[in-house]
Amino acid sequence: MPSDHTRSAILAAAERLYADRGFGDVTLRDIVAEANVNLAAVNYHFGSKDELIAELFVTRSIATNRERLRELKAAEEEGGGRAPIEVILRALVGPTLRGCLGPENQRSTAARFMIRASIESVPPIRRIKNREIDHLRKFAGAMRRSLPDRNDVDIYWGLNFALAMAHHTIRESERLTKLSEGQCDLDDVEDVVERVVSVATMALTAGRTEAKAPSRIAAR
Amino acid sequence: MPSDHTRSAILAAAERLYADRGFGDVTLRDIVAEANVNLAAVNYHFGSKDELIAELFVTRSIATNRERLRELKAAEEEGGGRAPIEVILRALVGPTLRGCLGPENQRSTAARFMIRASIESVPPIRRIKNREIDHLRKFAGAMRRSLPDRNDVDIYWGLNFALAMAHHTIRESERLTKLSEGQCDLDDVEDVVERVVSVATMALTAGRTEAKAPSRIAAR
DNA sequence: TTGCAATTCAAACAGTTGTATGAAACTATC
DNA sequence: GATAGTTTCATACAACTGTTTGAATTGCAA
Known part of the structure; x- marks a missing residue:
């Protein structure tokens, strides 16, 4: 050795x-x-330098993805192949949020590194992120099983919005704290998770799926 | 001259x-x-190079912010100082989405530049973005007037989520197209705007505001 | 101990970067 | 048409970058 x-x-x-x-x-x-x-x-x-960065990022994102899939699998097994949408969404955004938010002074180096990776997005990291689509497809599949009435487009948009809220909140946590003058408590991670999950759930379950296009009110 | x-x-x-x-x-x-x-x-x-980048970004973002405020002001005047939340949100995310999405081959250079700025986030641009909080405060104020029952924290979270969905969709539009195998039509900008606005509206209006913390279901 | 491979090291390399300089060319005013 | 101020130009600068090299050192097996 x-x-x-x-x-x-x-x-x-x-x-x-x-x-x-x-x-x-x-x-x-x-x-x-x-x-x-x-x-x-x-x-x-x-x-090379890029391979060093790539190894750092791969290690961390494999860990996150594994945790995501662990939660997803557990939920689907418990529900006999069909998990409640909230639980699926929690499995999707929970590990990331828990990994990157929380009291600043006790944030792990790994967490702070992943926040940087989310903000700066250098080439070697972007290359790896592009390969994450397969991973997301698994969640899209689970969501489709959970909401069989929904059409695929709505599912994908819901998935997109869930990730949007989680990642943006991580990226811009400082700005949200400043904007709200500290009233939004980014340290209460479980509260953040529930906020994201509940909004994403509404996005995915509100209204019927029949009308493919949402009510279109002329913007101007 | x-x-x-x-x-x-x-x-x-x-x-x-x-x-x-x-x-x-x-x-x-x-x-x-x-x-x-x-x-x-x-x-x-x-x-310097940084000042060149800053000038480029300032020019474009001033234009977007002006358009945002124009729409917001028009809406509030029409409603006698109180605009519907959907209209406020449309004023917030509409100009950005319209500026950055749409058929790829007819995207303006300015639009593609702003997408880059949103993805890469270099220092001179980040410095400018940090000064945008005052601008966001105006929207927070309008939202508060529109939804007087809501507490501030919910308003800020709603604002945060609206921006999250808009910016993330711009940043990751390629990935969403690939994930959905082209089913999500990112070229139909008004459809995207309505999707973002409707989800953000739900986030801001669903449930009552009394319970400060949303229903907390143990994640594990 | 000897021999061999893996590792470490100081040093240099080759290239690129943003910026500074000082002379030249231009432009408009008187 | 001389002059003063602005703008352009070729060139050099100084610093920093990731990477390579080849010799020194280490650790381990025979």
Whole structure:
């Protein structure tokens, strides 16, 4: 066993620095200084800077996705293949929100890193995110089973809006806090989860699905 | 009148290149080549690269904000100081969505630039976005007048979710198209606006506001 | 201990970046 | 048409970037 000391020191230092200062102004030299290793070690162990970033992001997002699917599977098994839509949505947005929100001073490095990744979206990360569609399809399938009356388009829009609310709230949590002068409590993660889930549920269940286009009121 | 030829050629070329290839890999040399002007012209006319980007973004976002406020003001005047919540939300998300969505081949350079700005979020742009809170406060105020029974926290969350759905749909429009295999029609902008507005309206009007915390079902 | 592979290291490389300079060209005013 | 102010230009600068190199060191197996 090759001890792995250098490799994991680089990973830890890189995640910490990226989390604190963003991808934009952290260089390999910053990372190796923080990790107390030689500059060439990054290319030796990871091949390139981008592959280092990719490995960091893949590790974390695999963990999140696994947790999502675990919750989803448990819910569907309990319901005999059909889970309530709220529970599906909670499985979709819960792990992400729990991973990224919560009291700032006790946010893990991993969480702060994932927030950065959500805000800055550098090329290696974007490439990985593009491969996440298969994962989302599983949720679309579960939602379709849960709401067999709904047409696919509504399902996809509901899924899109659920992710929108979760990710935007993470990305712009500071702004929401400032806008509301602290009245919106972003530290109460379970409250945030329930807010997102309840709105997404309404989006998916309100009205009948017959009329494909929603009531179109002329905007001007 | 100093003709302004060089200055506006730089602005046009920069906006086009940033729109097409993103901020990440467009250099000043690319821009001056596209604009057929000298390299030093950028620093002469704008001071620095960041100030050039800032000017581009400020111009576009001032235009959007003006349109938003125009719609909001018209609605409130018509309603005697109190506009229906749907109309307020339409004024909030309509201009942005109309500016950034629609048939890809007829999207303006400005629209594609704003999509980039929404995705990549470079420092000079982030600085400007942080100053937009005052603008959002005006909408929060209008929403409060429209829904006097709602408490502030719910208003802010509704505002947050409305922006979330609009911006996320813009940012991830490609992914939604791919996920839905083209079934979700992102080119029908007014349909998108109505979907966002109707969900946001539900978020803001459903249930009573008495119970500060929504029904909390244990997630696990 | 010897030998061999894996790892670490200092140093340099090659390229790019935004910015600064100072002279040249232009423009408009008197 | 001389002058003053603005704008353009070629060029250089200085700094920083990720990556590579080849020698030194380490750790382990024979």
